[in-house]
Amino acid sequence: MAKGEPLLVLDHVTMKFGGLVAVDDFTNEVREGEILGLIGPNGAGKTTVFNVVTGIYYPTSGRIIFDGIDITPLKPHQITHLGIARTFQNIRLFQDMTVLENVMVAQHHSISNPDGDRILKMNGKKPKMNGKFWFWRSVLKLGYMDMEKKMREEALNLLEKVGLASLAYEKASALPYGQQRKLEIARALATEPKIILLDEPAAGMNPKETEELMDFIKRIRDEFDLTVFLIEHDMKVVMGICERIIVMDYGRIISEGTAKEVQNDPKVIEAYLGKEWEVI
Amino acid sequence: MDRRLSTKTKVILTLLVIIVVAFLLHLADKHMDAYKLRILNLIAIYGIMALSLNLINGITGIFSLGHAGFILIGAYTAALLTLSPEQKEMSFIIQPIVPWLAHLHTNFLFATLAGGLLAAFAAFLVGWPVLRLSGDYLAIASLGFAEVIRVVALNAISITNGPLGLKAIPEYTNVWWAYGWLLVTLLFIGSLVSSSYGRALKAIREDRIAAEEMGINVFKHQLLSFVVGGFFAGVSGSLYAHWLTTIDPRLTTLGPMLTFYILIMIVLGGLGSISGSLIGAALFAILVEWLRNLEEPFKLFGVIQTNGLPKGSRILVISAIFVAIMIFWQRGIMGRNEITWDNLYRWFSRLRRGEKNG
Amino acid sequence: MNITFLVQNTFNGIMLGGLYALIAVGYTMVYGILRLINFAHGDVMMMGVYFAFYFAVLTKSNVVIAFIVAVLGAALLGFLIDNVAYKPLRNAPRISALITAIGVSFFLESFAVVVFGAIPKPFTSIFKSQTLLMKVLNVGGARIPVLTFLVIGITAVIFVFLFLIVYKTKIGMAMRAISADIPTTSLMGVNVNFVISFTFALGSALAAASGLMWSMRYPNVFPYMGFMPGMKAFIAAVFGGIGSIPGAMLGGLLLGLIEIFIPAYFQSMMMYRDALAFIILIVILLVKPSGLLGKKAVEKV
Numbered sequence: 001m002a003k004g005e006p007l008l009v010l011d012h013v014t015m016k017f018g019g020l021v022a023v024d025d026f027t028n029e030v031r032e033g034e035i036l037g038l039i040g041p042n043g044a045g046k047t048t049v050f051n052v053v054t055g056i057y058y059p060t061s062g063r064i065i066f067d068g069i070d071i072t073p074l075k076p077h078q079i080t081h082l083g084i085a086r087t088f089q090n091i092r093l094f095q096d097m098t099v100l101e102n103v104m105v106a107q108h109h110s111i112s113n114p115d116g117d118r119i120l121k122m123n124g125k126k127p128k129m130n131g132k133f134w135f136w137r138s139v140l141k142l143g144y145m146d147m148e149k150k151m152r153e154e155a156l157n158l159l160e161k162v163g164l165a166s167l168a169y170e171k172a173s174a175l176p177y178g179q180q181r182k183l184e185i186a187r188a189l190a191t192e193p194k195i196i197l198l199d200e201p202a203a204g205m206n207p208k209e210t211e212e213l214m215d216f217i218k219r220i221r222d223e224f225d226l227t228v229f230l231i232e233h234d235m236k237v238v239m240g241i242c243e244r245i246i247v248m249d250y251g252r253i254i255s256e257g258t259a260k261e262v263q264n265d266p267k268v269i270e271a272y273l274g275k276e277w278e279v280i
Numbered sequence: 281m282d283r284r285l286s287t288k289t290k291v292i293l294t295l296l297v298i299i300v301v302a303f304l305l306h307l308a309d310k311h312m313d314a315y316k317l318r319i320l321n322l323i324a325i326y327g328i329m330a331l332s333l334n335l336i337n338g339i340t341g342i343f344s345l346g347h348a349g350f351i352l353i354g355a356y357t358a359a360l361l362t363l364s365p366e367q368k369e370m371s372f373i374i375q376p377i378v379p380w381l382a383h384l385h386t387n388f389l390f391a392t393l394a395g396g397l398l399a400a401f402a403a404f405l406v407g408w409p410v411l412r413l414s415g416d417y418l419a420i421a422s423l424g425f426a427e428v429i430r431v432v433a434l435n436a437i438s439i440t441n442g443p444l445g446l447k448a449i450p451e452y453t454n455v456w457w458a459y460g461w462l463l464v465t466l467l468f469i470g471s472l473v474s475s476s477y478g479r480a481l482k483a484i485r486e487d488r489i490a491a492e493e494m495g496i497n498v499f500k501h502q503l504l505s506f507v508v509g510g511f512f513a514g515v516s517g518s519l520y521a522h523w524l525t526t527i528d529p530r531l532t533t534l535g536p537m538l539t540f541y542i543l544i545m546i547v548l549g550g551l552g553s554i555s556g557s558l559i560g561a562a563l564f565a566i567l568v569e570w571l572r573n574l575e576e577p578f579k580l581f582g583v584i585q586t587n588g589l590p591k592g593s594r595i596l597v598i599s600a601i602f603v604a605i606m607i608f609w610q611r612g613i614m615g616r617n618e619i620t621w622d623n624l625y626r627w628f629s630r631l632r633r634g635e636k637n638g
Numbered sequence: 639m640n641i642t643f644l645v646q647n648t649f650n651g652i653m654l655g656g657l658y659a660l661i662a663v664g665y666t667m668v669y670g671i672l673r674l675i676n677f678a679h680g681d682v683m684m685m686g687v688y689f690a691f692y693f694a695v696l697t698k699s700n701v702v703i704a705f706i707v708a709v710l711g712a713a714l715l716g717f718l719i720d721n722v723a724y725k726p727l728r729n730a731p732r733i734s735a736l737i738t739a740i741g742v743s744f745f746l747e748s749f750a751v752v753v754f755g756a757i758p759k760p761f762t763s764i765f766k767s768q769t770l771l772m773k774v775l776n777v778g779g780a781r782i783p784v785l786t787f788l789v790i791g792i793t794a795v796i797f798v799f800l801f802l803i804v805y806k807t808k809i810g811m812a813m814r815a816i817s818a819d820i821p822t823t824s825l826m827g828v829n830v831n832f833v834i835s836f837t838f839a840l841g842s843a844l845a846a847a848s849g850l851m852w853s854m855r856y857p858n859v860f861p862y863m864g865f866m867p868g869m870k871a872f873i874a875a876v877f878g879g880i881g882s883i884p885g886a887m888l889g890g891l892l893l894g895l896i897e898i899f900i901p902a903y904f905q906s907m908m909m910y911r912d913a914l915a916f917i918i919l920i921v922i923l924l925v926k927p928s929g930l931l932g933k934k935a936v937e938k939v
Binding site: 590592602607 | 752755917
Binding site for chain 1: 489
């Protein structure tokens with residue numbers, strides 16, 4: 001797929017919880033290779049968009065197409081296998097496991113996800129699993145140790161690239177906050193995604209850490225050939241790295257365009273008035 | 281820094297330990313009295329029960345209370361296969377045994393395997409609906425299924441002999457069978473837990489949603505853990521039946537009480553620790569036997585003669601200890617740590633360096 | 639099937655259901671506040687029955703006095719259990735609290751084995767005259783024991799009192815507030831721990847009341863007698879929607895009726911009566927996990 005082509009398409013997606021419409025007729029796309037920002041006041045429905053894309057909720061109506069495959073009815077583990085990875089707004093690491101183990105968990109689907117492979121094959125794409133019967137092979141140690149070694153090396157390699165290698169054997173819970181955010185991104189990268197959804201990656205970071213994070217996001221985009229879709233409240237991050245921005249309010253898209261364009265959109269100013277606008 | 285031994289060293293060390301333990305068991309088998317030998321075997325049986333429940337509850341974080349149901353299935357299946365046709369004809373006095381079972385007769389190994397497989401199949405069937413629930417609902421539903429299994433055993437008289445139970449089961453469970461199966465269980469579950477699959481199971485325990493979003497089919501993995509646990513529960517059931525020699529579907533022998541006993545073992549040893557399960561099982565077996573003395577006449581402080589405490593006191597003591605552990609010492613003996621060669625190596629080298637520096 | 643049969647079973651079902659409902663209320667109130675399945679609840683009921691039995695036997699006093707003592711004793715026991723075993727674990731993972739509850743249940747059962755003995759005791763022996771218990775009324779051809787009317791009547795009165803407490807008193811209001819939001823309620827100056835203890839005491843008293851009536855109908859008193867009714871009452875609470883008191887009543891009644899009617903019409907199900915409740919549990923949890931009258935909860939991601 002060429003740069004700039006739509007990679008993830010949301011087509012009239014609506015998500016209702018009882019009477020509450022969290023996402024209302026959301027139609028837009030994420031283009032291959034771009035860094036797209038999703039902003040809006042609290043409760044605008046941004047995280048719900050991520051949850052619908054990754055299969056935590058099934059949308060009430062509408063369709064979601066990823067890389068030419070309709071992923072609307074798929075389960076989270078299948079969607080991840082196809083190449084969508086995410087981080088969470090409130091860090092959800094496997095706290096009692098080491099940094100290395102956290103990353104290696106994310107590699108597991110490459111030996112255990114026939115469900116995802118089936119979808120790939122049905123759509124004429126190359127399956128991603130490395131062989132079959134890995135449960136028995138891992139318990140009876142039939143050719144498993146080589147696989148384990150390979151996964152381990154790849155994981156350490158990845159940690160090296162994101163600068164967490166020295167902490168590989170620490171418990172995730174022992175990491176400082178900023179590093180935990182970084183580990184969440186590393187873990188998402190370990191699933192070998194085409195697109196990564198970052199849910200408020202700069203939340204709780206100081207200005208210096210935020211600065212680093214912005215470079216980091218740009219760097220991983222280039223190094224891993226990624227598309228980035230991020231939710232952020234810190235306008236410095238959004239305006240600094242996002243090539244395109246979508247603004248949501250009350251579940252609807254109210255504006256879309258470059259940083260300049262949305263900044264000057266009166267509807268955006270109205271939505272933010274007296275809230276976070278003064279941050280910029 | 282991660283200090284690790286080479287795989288080869290670890291394999292050799294493990295083999296050495298197995299040989300030493302086997303030799304010790306051989307000595308025990310030759311020289312211990314029959315009563316102590318029975319307790320020794322019970323430790324292995326409890327060990328298998330605790331390991332299999334800890335895989336489900338501690339490692340995967342599925343709070344199942346249905347273990348006794350799977351043990352019951354293993355126990356009945358195996359016992360019905362090792363009982364001789366004549367013995368079966370004699371025992372079934374309320375209703376004759378169904379014809380196809382009457383003449384089915386196999387050796388202990390096959391009977392145990394059959395018990396394990398049938399229990400695994402039951403775990404598969406039970407897991408299908410139960411694993412869709414979460415947390416405490418799952419606990420109650422699994423307990424409920426175990427009760428359903430027990431009620432069926434109580435009423436399917438032409439298969440199980442109902443409330444009379446099965447008697448005169450050959451006492452096949454000896455040191456070799458018990459510890460042989462314990463070794464198989466330990467290797468299987470240990471190997472599983474230390475593999476990529478084990479990491480996935482722990483990830484599910486830590487955060488189900490995050491695990492799902494990292495590409496893990498949570499339901500399938502939970503079911504896998506449930507079925508493996510069910511298989512070894514069935515195996516332990518067979519060993520238990522051929523240790524008890526009499527089984528019946530009462531509340532206390534193969535009912536919820538047994539599940540609670542196993543729960544005590546794994547909580548004592550540490551929920552989520554394989555080595556802890558073994559320690560917990562051994563401690564529990566020894567403690568229960570030691571407390572038996574309380575119920576016999578004994579001399580308090582070597583002077584005051586007492587008649588012993590009333591029957592059941594040891595269970596009361598154990599349950600009090602259990603509650604106390606939960607309130608004051610939730611991590612148990614091992615927490616989630618393991619005794620592995622790498623950990624021992626690290627510990628020893630730290631000890632050595634400490635000596636040098638000090 | 640004829641009408642007499644129907645009437646007879648309906649009365650039996652309502653009676654059994656009412657008894658389940660009384661126990662279920664205790665589960666539902668505690669779960670609503672602490673999200674804890676108080677596993678020991680059925681055993682508190684058992685202890686209540688033993689209290690009455692031994693008080694009547696040892697003091698040779700009137701059954702009514704024994705019953706009042708038993709209900710108060712159970713309330714005290716519930717209060718103690720909460721303070722000793724559950725309070726230290728308020729901030730621990732929910733599963734730890736559940737394991738502790740199992741431990742408490744196990745403790746109470748072993749306690750009863752040691753102190754009261756494992757051999758079943760005949761409960762009705764404490765009644766000086768058994769004529770009232772044995773008396774049978776003829777309702778349109780159906781023969782209904784007076785006991786059935788008595789139990790249904792007392793249950794109804796207890797429920798009226800319960801509703802008055804929960805919906806008309808200050809402490810009831812505090813209970814409802816806590817089940818909605820503990821931190822906010824404590825900010826409002828409510829003594830949360832006291833209200834939780836009160837909830838345990840109230841639930842335990844109701845369970846004991848149910849246990850006493852249960853034992854008049856099924857007069858076998860033994861240490862494990864609380865296990866099955868306890869489990870079933872929990873199922874009833876889930877059935878009706880856990881956290882909801884009307885739900886517990888409805889769930890209890892329905893479960894009682896189902897347990898009486900299904901075996902009555904399908905004789906072969908008789909032996910599997912105890913399994914029926916668990917099957918209902920699985921089905922309701924799969925189809926409508928929030929129960930008949932419960933509120934739906936959405937998991938926050």
